[in-house]
Amino acid sequence: MSSAAIIDGKSFAAALRGRIAASVPEFIAQSGRKPGLAVVLVGDDPASQVYVGSKKKATVEAGMDSFEYRLPEDTAQADLISLVERLNADDHVDGILVQLPLPPHMDDKAVIAALDPAKDVDGFHVVNAGRLAVGEDAFVPCTPLGCLMLLKDRIGDLSGKNAVVIGRSNIVGKPMAQLLLAENCTVTIAHSRTQDLAEVVRRADIIVAAVGRAEMVRGDWIKQGAVVIDVGINRLAPAPGETKGRLVGDVAFAEAVAHSAAITPVPGGVGPMTIACLLRNTLVAAHRRAGLAHPEGF
Numbered sequence: 001m002s003s004a005a006i007i008d009g010k011s012f013a014a015a016l017r018g019r020i021a022a023s024v025p026e027f028i029a030q031s032g033r034k035p036g037l038a039v040v041l042v043g044d045d046p047a048s049q050v051y052v053g054s055k056k057k058a059t060v061e062a063g064m065d066s067f068e069y070r071l072p073e074d075t076a077q078a079d080l081i082s083l084v085e086r087l088n089a090d091d092h093v094d095g096i097l098v099q100l101p102l103p104p105h106m107d108d109k110a111v112i113a114a115l116d117p118a119k120d121v122d123g124f125h126v127v128n129a130g131r132l133a134v135g136e137d138a139f140v141p142c143t144p145l146g147c148l149m150l151l152k153d154r155i156g157d158l159s160g161k162n163a164v165v166i167g168r169s170n171i172v173g174k175p176m177a178q179l180l181l182a183e184n185c186t187v188t189i190a191h192s193r194t195q196d197l198a199e200v201v202r203r204a205d206i207i208v209a210a211v212g213r214a215e216m217v218r219g220d221w222i223k224q225g226a227v228v229i230d231v232g233i234n235r236l237a238p239a240p241g242e243t244k245g246r247l248v249g250d251v252a253f254a255e256a257v258a259h260s261a262a263i264t265p266v267p268g269g270v271g272p273m274t275i276a277c278l279l280r281n282t283l284v285a286a287h288r289r290a291g292l293a294h295p296e297g298f
C-alpha cells in the first residue's frame with residue numbers, strides 16, 4: 001500500500017489570494033474605487049469571531065475595503081435585515097456576508113433572502129442556488145468552490161469519475177454535488193439515512209466528507225487510489241494534560257492515507273480555501289457591478 005499525497009490547501013489558498021491581490025490594482029484603475037466586502041457578525045461565538053477577524057485581515061491584505069459590523073447577541077432580526085438592506089444599497093459594498101451560525105432566535109433563511117443576490121458572495125441566496133442548479137452564472141458557496149479547485153488541481157478532468165458527497169447541507173453538500181455534476185461526475189449524495197455508507201463510499205473515485213462527525217469515514221471504506229476531500233472541522237475533547245482538544249476532520253486521516261491517492265488534512269486543507277474563495281467571489285462581484293469583464297485566472 002502506498003501513502004497518499006497530502007493536498008496543501010494552505011499553500012494553494014495563499015497562492016490564490018496572491019493572484020487576487022495582484023489583480024485588485026487593475027480593478028481600481030478601471031473603476032476608480034476598491035472592491036468592498038461587508039461582514040456582519042451577530043453575537044459572540046468564539047469560532048465565528050476568529051473567522052470574521054481572519055476575513056477582515058485577508059480582505060485588507062488583498063487591497064480591498066473591509067466593512068465590519070459586530071452586533072450584540074440579542075439583536076432583533078428586523079434590525080439585522082435593515083442593516084443588510086442598507087448594505088444592499090451602499091455603492092461601496094460589492095459583497096455582503098452574514099456569518100453563520102446566527103443566534104437561535106433568528107431565521108437564517110429570512111436573513112439570507114434579504115441579501116441582494118448580486119452581492120451574495122457566500123452564494124447562499126436561493127437565486128444563486130437556483131442558478132448553480134440550472135448551470136447559469138452564479139455565486140458558488142466558498143467551501144465547495146474551494147474543494148472543486150483542489151480536486152481539479154489534483155486530478156485535472158473530473159469527467160466520468162464516481163464522486164460521493166457525504167452530507168446534504170445547503171452550504172456544502174448540495175452545492176458540492178451540483179459542482180461535481182457540472183464537471184460530468186457521476187454523483188451520489190450520502191447522508192445520515194444512507195444504508196451501508198461504507199459500501200457506497202467504496203465505489204467512489206472522489207470522496208467529499210462534509211458530515212460534521214469526527215473521523216467517521218474509516219480508512220477501509222476508501223477505494224485504493226481515491227482522492228479524499230475532508231471538509232469537517234471537529235474539535236476532540238482535550239486529552240489528559242491538554243487544555244484544548246485536537247482538530248480532526250470527518251475522515252480518519254491516519255487510516256485514510258494508506259488507501260487514498262491524495263487527501264486534504266485538517267487543519268490546513270479545505271478551511272483556508274473558504275476565505276480565499278470569498279475574496280475571489282468579492283472580486284468577481286465588484287467586476288460585475290462595475291460592468292467590467294470577469295477577472296482572469298480564478
Ligand SMILES: Nc1nc2c(c(=O)[nH]1)N[C@@H](CN(C=O)c1ccc(C(=O)N[C@@H](CCC(=O)O)C(=O)O)cc1)CN2
Nearest residue numbers: 051097098099100101122142267268269270271272274
Ligand atoms: N457566512 C458564512 N458562515 C460560515 C461559513 C461561510 O463560508 N460563510 N463557513 C464556516 C466558517 N468559516 C468561514 O466563515 C471558516 C471555517 C474554517 C476556516 C479555516 O481556515 N479553518 C482552519 C482551522 C481553523 C482552526 O484552527 O480552528 C483549517 O481548516 O485549516 C475558515 C473559515 C461556517 N460559517
